[in-house]
Amino acid sequence: MTGYGGTGYYRKNGALAAMVKRYLKLRSLDEALTLLTSTFAAPHRTERVPVIQAAGRVAAEPVYAKYSVPEVNISAMDGIAVRSRDTIGAGDSNPITLEHAARVNTGNIIPPEFDAVVMIEDVWESGSHYQIRRAAVPRQHVRLAGEDIKENKLVIPRGHLIRPFDIGALVTYGITSLEVLAVNVGIIPTGSELVPLGVRPGPGQVVESNTVMAQVFLSQTGAHCTRLPIAPDEPDLIAESIRSALKDNDLVIISAGSSAGTRDYTESVIRSLGELVFHGVAVKPGKPAMLGNVDGKPVLGLPGYPLAAQTVLREFAAPLLESWGFAPAPRYPVTIRLAQALTSDPGFDEFVPLFVGRIGNTLYGIPHGKGAFAQMATVKANGYTHIPAPVEGFEAGTELEAFLTTDSGSIGRTLFLTGTLDPALEELVGLAHDKGLFVYATNPGNTAGFLALGSNTCHAAPLILPAQSLPDRYQPLMKYLKDDVVFINIATIDMVIASVEGLGVSDLTNARFINTRRESPSRMVLDTLLAAEGIDPSQVNGYLQEVHGPPAVAAAVRNGFADAGMCTSGIASANGLRFVPVAREDYELAVRREMLADPRMGMLLELIRSPAYQNLLSGSGGYSTTRTGTIRCLSPDFTLIECTLPVNPSNLPGL
Amino acid sequence: MTGYGGTGYYRKNGALAAMVKRYLKLRSLDEALTLLTSTFAAPHRTERVPVIQAAGRVAAEPVYAKYSVPEVNISAMDGIAVRSRDTIGAGDSNPITLEHAARVNTGNIIPPEFDAVVMIEDVWESGSHYQIRRAAVPRQHVRLAGEDIKENKLVIPRGHLIRPFDIGALVTYGITSLEVLAVNVGIIPTGSELVPLGVRPGPGQVVESNTVMAQVFLSQTGAHCTRLPIAPDEPDLIAESIRSALKDNDLVIISAGSSAGTRDYTESVIRSLGELVFHGVAVKPGKPAMLGNVDGKPVLGLPGYPLAAQTVLREFAAPLLESWGFAPAPRYPVTIRLAQALTSDPGFDEFVPLFVGRIGNTLYGIPHGKGAFAQMATVKANGYTHIPAPVEGFEAGTELEAFLTTDSGSIGRTLFLTGTLDPALEELVGLAHDKGLFVYATNPGNTAGFLALGSNTCHAAPLILPAQSLPDRYQPLMKYLKDDVVFINIATIDMVIASVEGLGVSDLTNARFINTRRESPSRMVLDTLLAAEGIDPSQVNGYLQEVHGPPAVAAAVRNGFADAGMCTSGIASANGLRFVPVAREDYELAVRREMLADPRMGMLLELIRSPAYQNLLSGSGGYSTTRTGTIRCLSPDFTLIECTLPVNPSNLPGL
16 A cells, blocks of 8 residues: 555544545535625736727726717707797798708717707708708707817716727727726646646646636636746645746635645645635535645646636636726626436535527526536536525426526527437437537436426437337326327447456356346346246246346446346447347437428438448447338327328528 | 708798708608618628727638637546546445546646546555546546537637637637628718817707717627718718728728708718618608618718717618628617606607606606707616507507616616706706716606605606695695605705896786796796785786796797796796795705605705705805705695605615
8 A cells, every 4th residue: 555645644444434535614606706896806908909999808997089070060950050049930921041051970079059950851042042941949950069079078987897899989089098997817737747738638638628728718808817837736836836837826726726636736836825715615516626825826726627727727716806996707698497306415516518599489407517527518518506505405396597608599509408418319410419509418217208298398319219119118208298299219229238358148147147127128128038038037047137228238237237138239240249239229219290390300310311320320239210200199009100291391590 | 031952842832831952752660671671782891800809899701619618637636547447346345446537636737647537535555556436437527528529529610700709719629810890991981060089069050969879880790890081061071071081991980960951961962872771760860861772882972960870870870781781780678667657759769868766666667758859868867669650659657678788787876856947956967967866857746756756657756835734635646645755955055036127926827928838836836925915816917828848938028929927036047037935835845754765865955955956055046045955754744744764875886
């Protein structure tokens, strides 16, 4: 056993349990935020920028108009400038011919002797003079000097976030540059496993991407971010890097080194340089968040997991800058209905990536938490929600506030699939994504897929179905939907017994088997098979040992945890296992008929039927594509019969 | 009479009415948008940018992972790597001492012979070996190779808008640069009255600010905008400028020259170069919007009035770029309740700037349309709403969708005042703005102010009140609010008879008088005065001639439309008029008591009481500040009596 560096480890009863470095005390999110924003005063750094570069910045001082706009009285209409007193009494029966008048167009200066404008529509000719038939009131159609703004009057106050249209006004009022808030942020990557951007990481290495993300995210508010060289896992070097960063920066962000691994020295380094304000916040992801106070400046510790780093950037760094007067990070709140139940750890504020999409007139959100490391989750998600600490979770159907992370147009290009996933669908989703169609597929199983279709909480349900007719167990689920649902064939899948040694049906009673859950298609194939062979499930060693699905089955067999299990031939191949086919199943996409008119479904069907997709399937083995793309309906006795239905073309907006 | 250049003018019945250039045909907003987005195909221009500069850009091609992440199996926990098959059967009564295991921390590579990790909490020491008391299932606490993403798998599809957090993922997956959509936009300012940015305009000149605004606004989406030299009002030069701009650009925006003034040649120039798609859209502001098709490229005519230009940029140029795949301009929809009725021209889609603020728990919007030229309206407003063409208007209290143009935090720094405006309040609003407190004051008069206070649709009501007690006419309005409302004195105002010649009360029967509306304080002063002097209103020539308020009175007198009128001494002075004081009125801010606890009101009171404000008032003449800042309550008989009430400190968030 190798020794352990670091401090804080001790032995007790021979257990290594206590070797785990504990967080001092988990702060609540609110508490941590209050500490953060109340401890550090704004740095009051400013800089002068040309007005044309000021969008998104915050005015550091009030800006006043250099001159009045308009500077003199000008005409608001095409017409003639008149002296209103000359027009008193004019009417249809008393036309007045004006001695004094001047032709003006919109924007023209009104000579000082005139105080009103008569629209050209209301002007007649009378010899070489103008004639009018209605009195003009003073100021009529006159843009008075200073009507928009007067010289030296306030245009934007201190603290005003400058928007593109404000810049038009600033330019109009003679402003060419202005003083805006500035802040310098130093970002230190720590960790000997890091390689810089542009270098291909070796095994066990990662690119220092969190610092790049921090730089891009915080730059949005106008912060000047400097990424410092990678500090390896040595306390002295980390300390030196922090000290150096504090010289030029108002906020130092130290990336990674704030989780509780044995290599993490940040906490002790901060203690040695100044005060540790907190380490550990009851927030998920982001628990290892850390805050130090060194010479009155904040040193914010970013966890190493990307999603945890995102939380700390969005929920700590951005609010700190906001408390200093900077623009808040843009947020697009929407109200969503949860398409699935969402559980949460009570006591933790949780941030969960969401797929937000519209089914009918309702915005649905599907939680998509795969773990704090899985960056693809936030890349694929178009929103997130915040579950407050006291909440244990929400039932499906609950209305929640969520935030979109991209334009709301993405909602119209999103399809939700709920049911049973197979690699065949992953390939399809990849093709669709490449066409700008965002497919979010979840894997709760066949039954949940039928139910989601029934409750209209998915656009389509991918299902693995045994044969030419709907099994008895699913028939009640389709009772009311029978005439409304059609099945689009994705592929035919070989179900196999997978093993290292090539075991077959007769070996099931003398091998260690690994099973899948009761409702899964592979379990149903097994049960049918055992019944056909006259084998009692109790004779199968491991029949009660369930894992989540075919991929887990294959992994368990590959790793020697079991000798055999049921999965698809594709999955068995991918895991380097031998296999004996025992059944053919159809992988079908069940959709309501009306969805066939939806251009998103039209595009999906087009992709299913494309040679590109069928080649992908053929290439991966275990799939037959002879029926791929055919549409079948349910007959009264629940058999699947081929039918022809109109499908909408696939033209999606913006594609 | 001078001649008219341009074409399309003709005479009929001696009237110049027909001289007005008519729009060919007003297109509806929808129709115009459809023409715009269906006529011009995307230019398919792309450019390669470093990943760190890709935020806000749109991927022009799918981006694939350069390698799997993680590339090998790594540990998701601090613990020991084990072979799961070695752990089968482990339990409290059957601890297993492992021959083969390796200490791993989070992120460490798991050597290939191991397939699971046991958390350090569950590990005991046994001599130089590890002992465990629970079986490990395969893959437990293992981040499998490719679990986040597999090599060559899609990271972002074509058309994906790249967000800051996406850049973290791209960097992690080995992407250092990517191809994004690009578009070149040429912006031509036309008009001999224009001067370039940085040049002080002479009288009748304006800075070419709309082109700057267009550049900044469209650059947000990643467009490369080039502002071309100012083209003077000469068809040949405008044509040459458009031809030149079309060489390098995918979209040409031609600023001004699209209104119907006599100097506007853009339409005929477009006709000479290509096809005029439309000129004139039923949208307000923005009616002169114009679209040409020259060599298959769009030439978009921007009206000269800044707010009209904004509409065309936001509602035409941005959607065109969006139809080409660019990111939509950010919009923050909110639901507001109209604090005031809003009328609209049926047949026109209207866009109205709004002040959005929170009173109690309700978001209120106050329309703030001053005309298409008044850029300060959108600078001050924090939102806008869209009134569809068929709608004639909305009653106060209607719930509408609105869009915020700035962060929602601005809502918490906004105060709504409704009642009677006086320059004294303008000065206060200026001071408040400079402190980051946004005060939106509207001027519907005293009665409307009391009503708004009663219906809780304003934070405070500025009122001009005659004396020490509430006049009879207002008492019914305060029936239910009497004990809840307090009055903060802003200043005491001299009400005067203003004239060029220094007329007094006795002159009212033999001068041309100009009056204000029935409910206005100056009208009430007049009526009281006439009654006291025994003068019947019918004896006053012009008693029935009403203008909107004291400033309009002073202007009418200054311009000779009338000989005398009632206004404040400050306004009379500002207009260079002589005046005879006839009454002293109190300018009061009526607020609900509970509002005194609001930090915004605390700040406003602090400003009212500040020497700076009192100096401003004294300096402008006509105000007495002896009572400024005192708070009075209503006694049972509606007299105003001084009272002391707790006021909240003025610390506003972010100030």
